[in-house]
Amino acid sequence: MPETTAPRRSARADRRVRTAVVAGFLAVPLLTGCIAEPVPEPTTPSGSGTTAAGTPGVPATSAPLETTQSSNKAPVYWIGRSGPNVFLYREFRDVPEQENPVTRALRAMMSEEPLDPDFFTPWQNPSSLATSISGKDVINVDVSEDAFNSNLDADMAARAVQQLVYTATAAAASSGLIDSGQQIRVRILVDGHTDYPAFKHIQLGDLMSRGPGMVAPVWIIDPQEGVELGAGNVKITGRSTKAGSKLRWQVLKGAEGEAKAPYLTGEATAAAEAGRSGVFTLDLKLPAGDYELKVAQAGAGDGPDRNADTRSFTVR
Structure with missing residues (x-):
């Protein structure tokens, strides 16, 4: 990861x-x-x-x-x-x-x-x-x-x-x-x-290890919340606990002080190969603005998407 x-x-x-x-x-x-x-x-x-x-x-x-x-x-x-x-x-x-x-x-x-x-x-x-x-x-x-x-x-x-x-x-x-x-x-x-x-x-007192089912099923790793990035190509990285799963993502955009509106949407697949299990990446070209990214596990059939993670950032 x-x-x-x-x-x-x-x-x-x-x-x-x-x-x-x-x-x-x-x-x-x-x-x-x-x-x-x-x-x-x-x-x-x-x-x-x-x-x-x-x-x-x-x-x-x-x-x-x-x-x-x-x-x-x-x-x-x-x-x-x-x-x-x-x-x-x-x-x-x-x-x-x-x-x-x-x-x-x-x-x-x-x-x-x-x-x-x-x-x-x-x-x-x-x-x-x-x-x-x-x-x-x-x-x-x-x-x-x-x-x-x-x-x-x-x-x-x-x-x-x-x-x-x-x-x-x-x-x-x-x-x-x-x-x-x-x-x-x-x-x-x-x-x-x-x-x-x-x-x-x-x-407490006995030895403990990481418990299963605790980490978020979908997790945006980078960028972190509130960072500023340079305009142009923006790389998004994240992880899903389900290797090979389909993910849906949406980018909302707004100028400073304005409500954000849908700007880009798409799908991605979490990696299934050893050493990269569950990892996903998005390469986006974004102009200056304030953004919110949402990534979720795709629902089955017409079912709703699940376990969304969101992240706000700014491109200058």
């Missing part, structure tokens, strides 16, 4: 505003009973209170581990909605270099805003955070209890824990700290102790 990066947008509102918005969005009355399947499989030997179940059109696969890259940008996973479903999406972020790659990626996940307004994080900025690597395949994360100060139901709590697992493993693999050719596991400690109930639902 291509691992591309993009410039970071300007800073958003301060942390207090972010916390209020997230807390309101994640209130139990809103989330309880409204999270669509699939629910993740248990990721520890003792289980986590979740079960595995499939949803039509949502393959129960996990994203392949990130490959080593020369960029110092950190891979960070966020939670986002696609219709009735909730998935993990990744962005590459600029981060300070005074901490190790895993710690700084997790700190960004817990304390920063996603670039894409469709994404969010239920994690809170922790007063302490440390990571280390044991042996060849285990990442230890020790985080303070205040990181869990969000009110979540069990399904969203499971996704939040997997958000941490995906981010930690991505950072370790992309920085070359751990060989991406093996399964990487994560042990989460809270203030140095095991057996903490994360968000009051998920028992």
